[in-house]
Amino acid sequence: MENVIATSAALGAVVGLILALTGAGGGILAVPLLLFVLHLSVAEAAPVALLAVGLSAAVGALIGLRAGNVRYRAAMLMAGAGTLFSPLGLWLAHRLPNGPLTLLFAAVLAFVALRMLRQANLSEPQQPTGGGQPLQPCQLDSRTGRFVWTASCTRALTLSGVGAGFLSGLLGVGGGFVMVPALKKATNAPVHAIVATSLAVITMVSASGVISTAIAGHMNWQVGVPFAAGAMVAMLAGRLMASRLSGHRLQQGFAIVAGLVAIGMAAKVALAA
Template sequence: MENIVAISAALGAVVGLILALTGAGGAILAVPLLLFVLHLSVAAAAPIALLAVGLSAAVGALLGLRAGIVRYRAALLMAVSGTVFSPIGLWFAHRLPNGPLTLLFAAVLAFVAWRMFTQAAANQPQQPAATPPAAAGLAAQPCQLDNRSGRFVWTASCTRALALSGVGAGFLSGLLGVGGGFVIVPALKRATNAPLHTIVATSLAVITLVSASGVVSTAMAGRMNWQVGVPFAAGAMLAMLGGRLVASRLSGARLQQGFAVVAGLIAIGMLAKVAMAA
C-alpha cells in the first residue's frame, strides 16, 4: 500500500508541476500517467484525474475571485450545464470498452497538443502584429461586457452560447476525466469580448464546479479509488504551488511547445497500446 501511495503522489506531482509551468493543459496528462504506470482503465483513472484537476483549478479560481476578475454568473451558468451532463459522461465511461475509450482520449490529447503547440508558436514575437479587425470581431460575439459595470450584458444568444460550452465541458469531464478548459477557454474567446485573464479565471471557476460534480457522483456510486486519488491530488497541489515559484523565470512559449510534444508522444503511445492489445 505504501508503494501505491508514494507512486500516486509522485505522479500527481508531475501533473502539478507541468500545470504550474505551462499555465494550462498539464492536467490532461493525469489519465495517461495513471494508465501507463498504475495500469488503471480510463474509467477508473478519470475520476482520480478530476479530483486533482478540481482542487488545482479551485486555487486559481479563488485567486481570481479575490481579484474580482471571475464572471461568476457566467461561470455558474456554464457549471450548471456541465454538472447536468457530467454524470451522463460518467455513465458512458463505465459502459464503453476500455479500448475505444482510450482511442477517444488519445484523439483529444493529440488535438490539445496540436493546438497548444501552434498557439505557443503564434505567441512568439516573430513578426509585427497586424491590426485586429475590432469592429467585425465584436459584432460577432454574443456576450459583451458592459463598460461601466464590467459584467456581461445578458441576451438569449449569450445565454445559449455559454450553456452549450458548459454542456461540452461537462460531458468530456465525466467521460474522460479532463477539466474541460480546452473547451471552455476557446468558447469564451469566441462568445465574449472579455480579456484573457478574465476568461482564464472564469474557466477555472467552471472547471472547479464541474469537476466537483464528477467527483461527488463517482464517490456516491462507490467507484472512487481514494487510495490512489488522495495522494495523487495532494502531490499535484503541492507541486503546482511549488512550480509557480519558478514558472515566471522560464519561457512560457517554449515550455508549452515542449509540453505539446510530450503530450503528442503520449497520445501515440496510447494508440500503440490499444493496437497491441487488439
C-alpha cells in the first residue's frame, strides 16, 4: 500500500509539473501515466485524473478571478452545461470495453499533440479578427468589459460546455483543449481572459465529475489523494520555473511526448488483442 501511495504521489508530481510548464492541457497525460504505471483501466484512471486536474485548475482560476480576468457568467453557463453531460460521459465510460476507450483516448491525445505542435511551430502570432472577417458570436462591450449576450453567443458557449463536460466524464480530461479554442473562435476576449475563464470551467466541471464518481463508489481514493497532492505541490513549484524556460520549446516537447504516448496506448491495445 505504501508503494502505491508513493508511486501515485510521484506520478501526480509529474502531472503537476507538466501543468505548470505547459498549461492546463498538460493534464491530459494524467490518464496515460496511471494506465502504464499503475495499470488502471481508463474508467478507473479518469476520476483520479479529474481530481488532480480540477484542483490544479482551481488555483489558476482563483488567481484569474482576483485579477478580474474570469468572465464568470460565461464560465457558469459553460460549466452548467458541462455538469449536465459529465455524468453521461462517466456512465458511458463504465460501460465501454477498456480497449475501445483506450483507443479513443489515444486519438484525442494525438489530436491535442498535433494541434500543440502546429501552434508551437507558428512563426507569427495570429492577427485579431477584422478586415471584413465575420465577428465572433460573443462580443465584449467596450464600456463594461462584459459579453453582449445574444442567442448565438449563448448557443456557442453552451455547446462548448457540453463537449468539455462529456469528455471530462468519459476520459478524465479537464476539457481545456476543447474550451480554449472554442472561446477563441466564439469570442473576442483577450487570451488571458480566455485562459482564466477556461480554468474556472475546468474546476467546476471536474468537481461535478469527482462528486458523481464518489457517490457511485468508483473513486479510488488510495490512488487519487496522493496523486492530487503530488500534482498540487509540483504545480506550485513548477510555476517558479516556468518563467525561466522557453514556452515555444516546452510546447514542442510536450507535443512530441504526447504523440509518443498516444502511439504507445494504441500499440498496447493492439498487442492485447
